[in-house]
Amino acid sequence: MTEVAVGTHTVTTIAELRALLDERRAAGASVALVPTMGALHDGHFALVRRARELADVVAVSIFVNPLQFGPDEDLEKYPRTLEADVAALAGLGVDAVFAPGFDEMYPRGAEGGTTVHAGPIGVRYDGASRPGHFDGMLTVVAKLFNIAQPHVAVFGQKDGQQAFLVSRMVADLDLPVRLDVVPTVRESDGLALSSRNRYLDPVQRKAALVLVESLRAAEAAAADGLSELLAEGVAAFGDHEGVNLDYFVVVDPDTFLPIADDFRGRALVLVAAYVGSTRLIDNAYVQVG
Numbered sequence: 001m002t003e004v005a006v007g008t009h010t011v012t013t014i015a016e017l018r019a020l021l022d023e024r025r026a027a028g029a030s031v032a033l034v035p036t037m038g039a040l041h042d043g044h045f046a047l048v049r050r051a052r053e054l055a056d057v058v059a060v061s062i063f064v065n066p067l068q069f070g071p072d073e074d075l076e077k078y079p080r081t082l083e084a085d086v087a088a089l090a091g092l093g094v095d096a097v098f099a100p101g102f103d104e105m106y107p108r109g110a111e112g113g114t115t116v117h118a119g120p121i122g123v124r125y126d127g128a129s130r131p132g133h134f135d136g137m138l139t140v141v142a143k144l145f146n147i148a149q150p151h152v153a154v155f156g157q158k159d160g161q162q163a164f165l166v167s168r169m170v171a172d173l174d175l176p177v178r179l180d181v182v183p184t185v186r187e188s189d190g191l192a193l194s195s196r197n198r199y200l201d202p203v204q205r206k207a208a209l210v211l212v213e214s215l216r217a218a219e220a221a222a223a224d225g226l227s228e229l230l231a232e233g234v235a236a237f238g239d240h241e242g243v244n245l246d247y248f249v250v251v252d253p254d255t256f257l258p259i260a261d262d263f264r265g266r267a268l269v270l271v272a273a274y275v276g277s278t279r280l281i282d283n284a285y286v287q288v289g
């Protein structure tokens with residue numbers, strides 16, 4: 001049997017990651033990739049555990065991708081905790097951590113290279129509030145797929161539109177990778193875990209619960225149809241000081257288009273809101289009608 005390196009290897013170049021994964025593949029191993037932007041929490045760790053179930057070798061990428069941030073967004077202040085992230089991933093038995101710098105990923109600069117276009121769903125909902133976000137996200141995900149060549153890649157349902165658009169890209173561009181989506185991991189009070197939760201002060205942390213509360217209200221009203229669902233979901237925002245609803249929409253999970261008034265069946269409620277200046281998202285499946 002071929003000798004292969006064991007333990008957690010942190011690499012910063014594409015060549016190093018390819019060499020490491022090629023060696024494992026040559027020994028017959030399957031590979032799972034978990035793409036992240038770091039500042040890891042239990043949501044990410046659930047993805048890593050799932051990846052371990054799905055493949056012999058797990059690679060986690062940590063890259064805060066400038067292409068998916070708008071000019072007024074939080075690229076500069078996005079939390080970066082590489083040392084702690086690597087230690088946690090080693091504890092979970094991850095084989096490779098890929099933490100490239102900007103030049104390694106974009107040698108032609110942010111504007112100079114080929115990019116992926118997300119198509120019509122990429123300009124709705126989060127894409128309407130964050131122009132260019134999904135093109136930038138898909139561009140880096142396509143690169144990561146080509147770099148790591150995983151058998152399976154694991155994403156979180158918390159970023160529901162992202163998971164949908166990645167699966168669209170895989171289908172539309174015939175990418176040879178299987179996708180797996182892990183349910184949203186929540187705090188005990190229901191708040192979806194997010195790296196951006198650490199921007200919240202204690203008062204905002206409490207106010208942020210309105211997102212999951214709106215989803216629960218929508219779920220409770222879903223049996224009565226779309227207009228009741230929307231009315232109850234949006235009403236949950238009431239008068240929350242410092243909270244501004246961005247969108248509250250119900251989509252068909254198969255198309256990500258808004259459902260019609262007479263829709264009956266499983267639908268996905270998407271919500272985004274600003275809590276202070278922090279933009280948070282959440283979503284939940286409901287049974288309409």
Ligand SMILES: Nc1ncnc2c1ncn2[C@@H]1O[C@H](COP(=O)(O)OP(=O)(O)OP(=O)(O)O)[C@@H](O)[C@H]1O
Pocket residue numbers: 035036037038043044046047154155156157158159182183184185186192193194195196197
């Ligand atoms: N609470 C969660 N439950 C399940 N998956 C999650 C959760 N939070 C993030 N993920 C998934 O982890 C992967 C990496 O996400 P990312 O690094 O952007 O973390 P994040 O916490 O979503 O950060 P932010 O929302 O602040 O950008 C994505 O597939 C994302 O959907």
Ligand SMILES: CC(C)(CO)[C@@H](O)C(=O)[O-]
Pocket residue numbers: 035036037063065068137140141159162
């Ligand atoms: C998928 C991803 C790692 C691409 O940068 C990012 O959008 C994220 O962390 O969800």
Ligand code: BAL
Pocket residue numbers: 037068069159162
């Ligand atoms: N969590 C998805 C990555 C982003 O917000 O840019």
